[in-house]
Every structure is written in C-alpha cells, then in structure tokens.
Amino acid sequence: DNRAYEYPLKWQADGTEKKAGEKSCQKIMACQPVALMAWLKDYEPECIENIQWIFGCKDYVRFRMTNQAQAELTDISGSGFLNLHTREYDDELLEFFGLEEIRDALPPLVKATDICGYVTEKAAEESGLRAGTPVIGGMFDIDACALGVGMLQPETLCMIAGTWSINEYIRTTPVLDGSVAMNSLFCLPQYYLIEESSPTSAGNQAWFIRKLLPELSQETKEKNGSIYDILNDWVSKVDIKEQIPTFLPFLMASNVNPRAQGTFVGISVSHTRAHLLRAVYEGIAFSHRYHYEKLLTSLNGKKPECIRLAGGAAHSQIWAQMFADIMQVPIETVEANETGALGCAIAVAFAVDEYSSLESAAQHMCKVSMRLLPDPDAGKIYDQKYSR
Secondary structure (H helix, E strand, O other), rough: OOHHHHHHHHHHOOHHHHHHHHHEEEOOOOOOOHHHHHHHHHHHHHHOOOOOOOOHHHHHHHHHOOOOOOHHHHHHHOOOEEEEEEEEOHHHHHOOOOOHHHHHHHOOEEOOOOOOOOOOEHHHHHHOOOOOOEEEEEOOOOHHHHOOOOOOOOOEEEEEEOOOEEEEEEOOOOOOOOOOOEEEEEEOOOOOEEEEEEEOOHHHHHHHHHHHHHHHHHHHHHHHHHHHHHHHHHOOOOOOOOOOOEOOOOOOOOOOOOOOOOOEEEEOOOOHHHHHHHHHHHHHHHHHHHHHHHHHHHOOOOOOEEEEEHHHHHHHHHHHHHHHHOOOEEEEEEOOOOHHHHHHHHHHHHOOOOOOOHHHHHHHOOOEEEEEEHHHHHHHHHHHHHHH
16 A cells, blocks of 8 residues: 555655654555554545544454454554554654544554453354454564564574565664664564565566466466466576566565566567566565665674575475575475464464463474575576676
8 A cells, every 4th residue: 555655755854754763663664554644634534533443454353353452562563653662652653743643542552472352252153253262462464474484583584475575584672773674573572573575576476477377377277287386387497597588576566666667678579478477586586685685784794594485485496496596595484385374373372371482382383394505606697687
C-alpha cells in the first residue's frame, strides 16, 4: 500500500524522520501504519474519527477470537508508534507525526508468547475452533519466519524470498547509524531484529507465471504437475555465462526510488522465455544482495556463518544455489513448506509449556533439509553482472 508515499519524503525533508528515528530506531516507509494514519487523517478524516482500535492484521483476528483488544510487541514495533528503547508507546512520537488524537486507540501491549485470551463461544461457532482454546500473542510475520528457520543467534542471517525481499539478523542492540531501514523487537526478548526489505522478491516470479505463462500454468495444473518444476528446468538450461537481459524486480515497488518501475533491459531477438525467466531469478537474488550489503555494513563487513532461506526460492535448489553464489555464503533451508506457520507453532509449543524455552522449542522443531555451498567461480560471474 503505497498511497502514503509522499509522507516519508516529507518527513525526511523536514527532519521528522530523524527525530522520530532516535526513538523508533527505524526509517519510515509508505506502507507503515504511521504513514497510513497520517494519510487517512488528511484524506479520510471521518475514518480517524470513527476508530476504536488500531490493529495489525493478526491482532484483529485475535481480537475477534477472544474479544480482547491487544497489540503484540514484535508487530507494533514496526509501526512507527513504539519507542524501541522503552518498549512502550511514545506520546512524543505521535506528536512528531501530528497523530496525537489516535493515542487512545492504541491497544494494550502483549508479548508474542503470552496467552492473551481464549476462543469465545461465539468465535467457536463461527470458526469451528473449540471454545476455551488459548490464543497467544503471535508475532510479526518476519519474526515467525526467522524463528521457523531457526535463526537463534546473531551469526545466522535469514532471507525470505516471498512477495517481499526480507533480509534480517538479530543482535542485542539496535543499529542507530542509519545504515539499515528498520530495527524492531524480536520474539526472543533479548534481541532486536535488524531488517532490510522491499517488495522486490518472488512476487515478480508469480507475475511472470500469471501474465506470461497462463496457458502453461493451467495445462500443468490439469496434469497434476508443478509449474515450478518446469520453470526450474528452464532456468537450469540457460548457462550462467550466457548473455541474458537484466531484470529490475520493481513491479510492485522499488528499493531505490518509490516511483521506479520494473523492466527488462537488453532483450534481443535471440532471447526466449527461459532467458527472461533466468533474468527474473537473478534480478530477485540481486535485489536481496542489495539489502544484504546494507546489513553487512552494520556487521562491520563480517559475513554470517550461513543464510537460512525461506519463501519460494527455498523450494528451488537451482534458485537457492544462485543465492549462495551471489552472496558467497552457505545457504540452508528447513523442512517446512510454510516457515512462518512453523514459527507460530514453535511459539505455541513454548506458550503451553511443551518446551522450557522458545530456543529449545525451535531447536527441536526446526530441521535443516538442505545446505548449499557457494561456488567461487560462479560468484565472480555474478559479481560482474551485479556491477552492471
């Protein structure tokens, strides 16, 4: 949701972002609640006047299930409303953004593994869940994925190649020098989550299938096959040294300019759909590298021991190997189709006392399925492509 794109630009220019960043420890994105609420105040003021609670999506679902209004810390810490040093709402932040009137609509805060209520009789009737089932706080989706891939120490980095390019690691203090886009609170309370992200990842692959391969996708589905197996085979048959177009994965938004758009650069008459597809795979991985290099700055250039990969790319060995070669770091994947769901299951297991700690639950429930080592020769080729 980029309708509020003007607000981060305005707040950068007038110094608001810098002042707020001393408390929120993050830069402002157009899709954040703080920007969207400012947009609503200016363009749909009747909505502001009618607000009772401001929820993240999962907090609203929990509210409907339990009738308890709460905001979970990892999620709300990415909103722009929270002081990350105090882990509380900050009235001065609201004042910076001209949003003092929403203070009473910010719900009480809870932790990710807190049991926040129980499924009501009404919710049980409507959902099929058992009345009285405990409901935990839950967490920011990027926390859930990180937990689901077993990112439990600062030496491991997590990349999520979904609709968004999410690139993250944990540390005991936030990064305050402006080198990264966002710090937020992690579900392990001793850590902050350090993040670089943009909507420039595997959502571009989904567009390629939907718009350029609809007949093949439908035919494969009717034969109970996998379109992704076909795509991976196409990519594997285009040699890494072959000249292919450069793809900028900015179909939904950009990580360099809010108005930049996606494009193929350098298409020739000899190029096939397979060449375009390999360009999409490489372009997405290069976008992750752009964010990864920013994270390396905050790590003083020290590479992680490994990168745990989640999202669509994690289900493709050739794409995961591409990530290893482009980052020149070992890539590991885990035995889970949906790592975010696994992360939530890990949190539940701890919350109901199946395990003594969140770390113990993750160590027992998260299993590495594949480890890929980087190819130095391939890395040199990708370095040349990336520098274009």
